[in-house]
Amino acid sequence: MFRCENGGTHNGTRCQCPLPFAGTHCQRYMKDCTEGFENGHQDRHQGIYLIQPMTSLNPFLVRCRFDWGGVTYPLSRRVRDTSWSSVTWTQAKDGLGDDLAVAPDSRNYFVGLDKLYQLLSQGSYVGLIASSYSTSFIGISAFFFNFTVGPESSGYRLTYDSFSTNAIKPALNGLNASSPLLFSASGNDGNGCAEVRGAPGWYGSDCSGHSMFADPPTWPVPDQGTPVLNAIELALTRS
Numbered sequence: 001m002f003r004c005e006n007g008g009t010h011n012g013t014r015c016q017c018p019l020p021f022a023g024t025h026c027q028r029y030m031k032d033c034t035e036g037f038e039n040g041h042q043d044r045h046q047g048i049y050l051i052q053p054m055t056s057l058n059p060f061l062v063r064c065r066f067d068w069g070g071v072t073y074p075l076s077r078r079v080r081d082t083s084w085s086s087v088t089w090t091q092a093k094d095g096l097g098d099d100l101a102v103a104p105d106s107r108n109y110f111v112g113l114d115k116l117y118q119l120l121s122q123g124s125y126v127g128l129i130a131s132s133y134s135t136s137f138i139g140i141s142a143f144f145f146n147f148t149v150g151p152e153s154s155g156y157r158l159t160y161d162s163f164s165t166n167a168i169k170p171a172l173n174g175l176n177a178s179s180p181l182l183f184s185a186s187g188n189d190g191n192g193c194a195e196v197r198g199a200p201g202w203y204g205s206d207c208s209g210h211s212m213f214a215d216p217p218t219w220p221v222p223d224q225g226t227p228v229l230n231a232i233e234l235a236l237t238r239s
Contacts, residue, residue: 002015002025004016004017004025005021005025005026005027006018006021006026006027007021007026008021008025016040017039019036019041020036020049020050020051020064022035022036028052029050029051029052029059030051030052031051031053031054031122032051032053032070032072032119032122033049033051033062033064033065033066033070033071034069034070034071034072034237034238035070035238036049036064036066036070037066037067038070041070042066042067043067044065044066045066046063046064046065046066047063047104048061048062048063048064048100049061049062049063049064051064051072051119053115053118053119053122054122055118055121055122056115056118060111060115061100062074062100062111063076063100065235068237069237069238069239070237070238071235072119072235072236072237073233073234073235073236074110074111074115074234074236075109075111075116075232075233076106076107076109076110076233077107077108077212077217077231077233078107078108078230078231079215079216079228079229079230079231079232080230081108082097082108083215084096084199084200084213084214084215085198085199085200085213085215087185087200087213088186088187088200089183089185089186089187089188089189089200090187091185092110092112092185092200092213093112093113093114093152095109095111095112096112097109097110107231107233113152114152116156117150117152117156119236120147120148120149122238123239124146124238124239125147125148125236125237125238125239126144126145126146126237126239127143127160127234127235127236128141128142128143128233128235128236128237129141129142129144129171129174129212129219129232129233129234129235130142130169130232130233130235131171131217131219131229131231131232131233132229132230132231133219133221133224133227133228133229133230134227134230137231139169140165140169140170140171140219140221141165141166141168141169141170142163142165142171142173142174142175143163143164143166144162144163145160145161145162145163145239146159146160146161146162146239147159147160147236148160155182155183156182156183157180157181157182157183158180158181158183158202159179159181160175160179163177170222171219171221171222172219172220172222173220174209174210174219174220175210176202176203176204176206176208176209177204178204181202181203181204181209183200183201183202184197184200184203185200185201186200191203191205191207192207193207197211198214199211199213199214199215200213201213212232212234216228216229217232
């Protein structure tokens with residue numbers, strides 16, 4: 001009989017793997033939080049787990065949620081606790097905010113552009129930009145289908161096929177309506193958009209778009225203009 005690794009148990013022709021492991025023999029880390037959901041961890045709990053995308057040399061920590069198909073959170077920001085407008089290209093590439101190994105309850109981190117590219121290169125993902133504004137923390141949801149980010153050589157080129165929202169938490173498209181968008185930041189601001197807009201972020205050729213890294217970030221909402229956000233997250237589900 002084959003051997004299950006990392007605490008896995010036999011389940012027919014493969015192993016049932018405990019989080020955060022995956023693979024036929026539980027021999028590797030799950031490649032995203034969706035894989036944990038696919039492996040039977042289908043409940044509402046969430047927590048900090050190691051993942052290792054297939055092209056990543058090393059695993060890294062993210063927040064996972066194991067419902068809605070398994071959700072990976074590469075970026076989470078509570079605006080009053082952060083200042084990201086002066087972040088450089090190198091800092092955005094390598095990652096920002098709190099170390100989740102030290103502060104597992106943090107909602108202030110970004111895994112970095114390189115890791116985001118590695119994560120999104122594994123398949124087709126829906127990107128959800130979930131935000132809230134006002135003292136009542138009114139939620140908004142912006143869905144981007146076939147959401148991709150390219151490698152550094154492409155300028156971390158962001159593309160998506162279509163945009164949607166929902167009636168419960170309506171939002172408008174705060175990204176430039178015509179992708180691709182290129183990432184701009186101090187140290188690699190080829191189109192000058194980071195300087196023009198005063199913050200790093202993905203911008204269109206005319207420097208339009210709302211940056212998740214601005215101080216403070218804003219997002220367009222039907223009948224509400226562009227309110228200042230008090231929280232923003234990027235959530236990914238492999239489709």
